[in-house]
Amino acid sequence: MSWIDTPPGTDPNHARVFARRPEVLAAWQQLNGAIKAQMDPRRYELATVAAALRLRCSYCALAHGQVLAEQHLDDAAVVALVRDPRAAGLTDAEVAVVELADRVAAGAATMQRPDVARARAAGLSDDDVLDVVLAASARMFFSSVLDATGTLPDAGYAALPTALRDALTVGRPIEGEDAATARDTDRVAALYEALAARDVDRLMAGFAPDVDWPDVLQGGRVRGAAAVRSHWLEQWAVTVAETVPRRVRELPDGRVEVLVQQTVRDLDGDLLGGATVLHTYTLRGGLITRMDVGDPLDDL
Template identity: 30%
Template sequence: MYLETVSEEEARGDIADVYAAERGDMGAVMNATRSLSARPDLLVPVDRLLNQLRDGFSLGLEAFRMITLVVAKHVPSSYCSHVYFRGLSRFVGREQALAIQRDHHTAGLTDREVAMLDYAQQIAIDASRIAPADIERLRALGFSDLNIADIAYAAAYRCFLSRYFDAVGAEAEPGFLDDDPAVRAQLAVGKS
């Protein structure tokens, strides 16, 4: 980590609460969360936004994790690729998560899932190129405007946080790194 952050021992108040919740959920406080403590007044709102977006995601947690993994590849963010690969693998299995990360067009997904991930990928690459036709494609596949907004929020939020994590030197914890060196290499899309 390039910046000074609040350690678990030093954490007080809201930061201590966020750290304790993460330790309870994940068994440890992630470097990503610690990196947010460099600006203590923003840690809670940023964490709350992630939780609200993820927990209330209109397309479900599996879709949220697929979007995040695809966006992380195109940011590019090795940290978020490793973390969200691990999370998505619990839903769809390791091989399917690898296939989605490699190329969601050839991963055996539905047309609806491919369109969702195409939209998220375009947000990561260059959102200024999104046009009304892209939104109409999603609507034609049954996505509501709420669903489309959720995809955009999830993709844009991941771009924001992934870039922040790289900018302050947060690194993936060893527990998120796959045992297979070839998989680790596939997920190492940005800063290692």
């Protein structure tokens, strides 16, 4: 259930990892409790789930997504939240909470004054803004510890309704899931890290020689590793794309599906477009042989 030895027992997996440093867990619980005490419970869960989704921490997304579905929203609204917060039936202020927590978890050093200004414009006070920042920052600590130690979400989360469970399993698989599938999802997730770094050699290392790739700029498809390599170099020469995976999961047929938030700008920084899309990967022997792009609304 993790990469470090943990004591046997029936405690949740996260508690068994922290059993080596119980004083740290107690201190974090005191800190997080103080943050939570100042917030509306629904807002706290929205901020926490948003941060966990951005961090791709399945454990925290499942735990707090379940609370959100059972106590504040419903399953369908939480699934919609993963895909597009503005389609989840939230108020403008709640959307601002989700978007601000997402920005914090994405990297506070990249934030700008307009990020806070948008939250204020949606009705958040300065106290509200600080509470969201604190909740997201605390989640970054906890999620990072769990994922850095390879701690898997407890097997009990597999009993959640299928749509909810699949939407919230955004990173590591639930304990007991197939290990080979987990490795394929990890390989696909690494692709997005290579894209963000514009590291073409690292990117191509994950592709089969006969890879079949969509040409989203000009239409049609690009076939063969050499052609796909040229495709990416040409695309990077004229655009800057931010491609953020929001959920990575295995499909029943063995393919790997990624819910992606995309923003494309020209080299001057002007926005060319943005969308939430599905990327579906076929792998053979651990290498990507095909990718298809779809509409996330198609599987609603």
